[in-house]
Amino acid sequence: MATDSEDDFMLEDTMDEYSDVESGFDSSMSGNDEGYLDNEADDVAFDGVFSEKQRKKAYQVDYTVHSSSNLKTIQDKEVAQVSTILGLAKEDAATLLRYFRWNKEKLFERYMDAPEDVLRSAGMTTDHGAKSIILAKDLSSNGTFMCEICCDDDPQMETVGASCGHRFCVGCYEHYLRQKIREEGESRRIQCPQDKCPVIVDEKTVELLVDTDTNTKYRELLNRTFVDDNDFLRWCPAPDCEYAVECHIPNTSLTTVVPTIQCACDYRFCFGCGLPDHQQTKLEQPSICVLVKKWLKKCEDDSETANWISAHTKExxxxxxxxxxxxxxxxxxxxxxxxxxxxxxxxxxxxxxxxxxxxxxxxxDEKSSAEARDSQTQSRVSLERYLHFYNRYANHEQSAKLDQELYQRTEKKMEEMQQTSDLSWIEVQFLKKAVDVNVECRTTLKWTYAFAFFLQRTNQTVLFEDNQRDLEMATEQLSELLEKPIEPSKIPELRQAVLDKTVYVKLRREILLEDTAKGLLEGRWGFNVELK
Structure with a gap:
């Protein structure tokens, strides 16, 4: 991709007026009124200078953020559908779905072939008519019954049991369920209290017996297993976040797509892998999950220590x-x-x-020493190549951390601008936005070096390096502007320069990400490692 002149993207003076607009640079979400939140509405107006902001970029993916109530609604719909098709009670349909990990196609196929075998395997029986709660005196003709847990034989005692027929007093059964849920974290596969009985206590029975707090915990655990069992759902990894994200990107596509997600809590992470460092720093970065894993492993393990030893010592x-x-x-x-x-x-x-x-x-040229010399040279070249990319990767990582500290200084600069000029609080927000963009670009640049380390040298690589260089230069220039001291007489010029450079830097990042993502989709990139 040809690079563009910075002058082509300078902001016009008319952009001095601000309005709340939706940013066009975040991954699009599917429509879900309750399930997600768009927090980009406070971005300043220069987000709108790109006329194609509504078009989904090559590096963006569709996804939906779900709240706990959304997850319950989705499960209820799935259960109702299976219940209708198979003619089962909803609690039994729910037990079957959880056994098959919510794979309806597999459930239907197996059930149609051998329904009794499927029920038995899922921990169910064909006896669905017995009442859950029955008085002890009504269980037999002579009215005698003793709970095998507490040994109580009161004829007025209420008993409860699953479809297997094993019955216990309500108090013991409730205590058993509460222990399973609150202490052991069980939910979908709670078995009958009878020793070695494989029958599962259904959802209806649990909700009938346990208290409100335990039932709330039970629902939370069911939601968690629902997400964990679904390949297209993932919990947001942010601390204390209760949202889950749905993204229909199969694992087979992770070599061509980087599924970057922004949760309703504003946390951004990769849907594909789940590495903590990857999640915290991958803001629509160009490196696919498999390369990130390989890069982080290379940086963390002892392979480079061995590489240094190989380059500086001999056997x-x-x-x-x-x-x-x-x-x-x-x-x-x-x-x-x-x-x-x-x-x-x-x-x-x-x-x-x-x-x-x-x-x-x-x-x-001695034949006996040629192999030793070649091995030594290769080790040195390999080490120098690795250090070239790692040093730049680490530099941008450190710079991004330092830019985070710049936020505090920026707040003071914004206050100083207000005091020494006629700019309002809204009008000085361009400084904070510029820092945001700068940190994003640092992070993107950081991962471009991890990506480039694994690239095979081709003409496409040269174009990638050109885009990388342009973004790097523009990012450094923006950093310099942000570090400049405030001179009251030059505030208008500084403001315009920061606005212009922010737009240009953002566009350079956009160009790099777009071209890299298209290259992945089109298979233009060759790698020196196997993508698996």
Missing amino acids: CPNDKCHSTIEKNGGCNHMTCRKCRHEFCWVCMGPWSEHGTAWYSCNRF
Whole structure:
């Protein structure tokens, strides 16, 4: 993609007026009045300079954010549908759906072939007519019954049981369910209290017996298992957030799509993987999940320590030794301290073949040392390449953290601008917005280096690096503007410069993300690792 001149994207003076508009740079959400919240309405007006903001970008995905009540509604609809089709009670349909992890197609297929086997496997029986609560005196002709848990045999005692027929007093059954729910966190697969009985206590029985607080906990656990069992649902990882996100991106598409999500709580994360660092920093970044995992592993494990050792040390060429040796002087005549083998540091050949060439080696083409030299060179090149990308990755990560500290200084600058000029509080918000954009660009740039590390060198790579360079330069220029001290006489010029640069930086980021995402979808990128 050809790069564009900054002058083509400067903001006109007419953009000085602000209005609340919806930002066009966040991933679109499906329509769900209760399920999501759009907090971009407070963005300043220069978000609207892009006429194509309503068009979904190549890197954006459709998703819906669900509240707890939404999740309950979805489950109820699924249960009602299965109940109608199979002619089962709703509580039984719910038990079947949870057993099949809400896979209706699999449920219908298996049930039509062997309904009794399916019911048995799901922990159910075909006896659906018995009442749940029955007085003990009504259980047998002689009116005798004893609860096997508490050994109470009061004929006026209320008893309860599942479809298996095992009955216990209401008090013991309620205590058993409360313990399972509140202490053990069970919900969908609570079995009958009878020892070794596989029958599942259905939802209706649980809600009939337990208190309100326990029932609320029970519903929360059912919601959690519903999300955990669904491949297209994921809980928002933000602390104390109770929203879940629905995104129909299959795992097979994660090599071509980066499903970036913004929850109703404003937290952004990747729907595809769930790595904490990935979630916290991936603001519509260009690197796909598999590459991010490989990159983070490469940065965290000991592979680079081994790479350094390989680049700065050599193994003793004695076949029976192979001790690791570090050169600590200028002499090329090396003697292994372990086996006393003498060799040349340069060519790794035996020192006895070197005559009197004590401090130099002209045996570069010696076959016996060619493999050792090649291995050493490859290790150095590999290390230098890794450090090139890692240093830039780490630099932008650190810069983004420092830019976070800039927020506090920006607040003071905004107050100072108000005091030394006629600008209102709304009119000085451009500074905070500029910091937001700068942090986003730092994060994007950070992940472009992780992405580039795995790229094969092609003409497309050159274009990617051009876009990366343009964004990097513009981001640094915006950072410099934000760090400038406030001069009252130059506030209008500074304001216009920051506005212009913010728009330009945002557009450069947009161009890079769009081109990278299209390249993934079109298969233009080649990688030096296997994407699995």
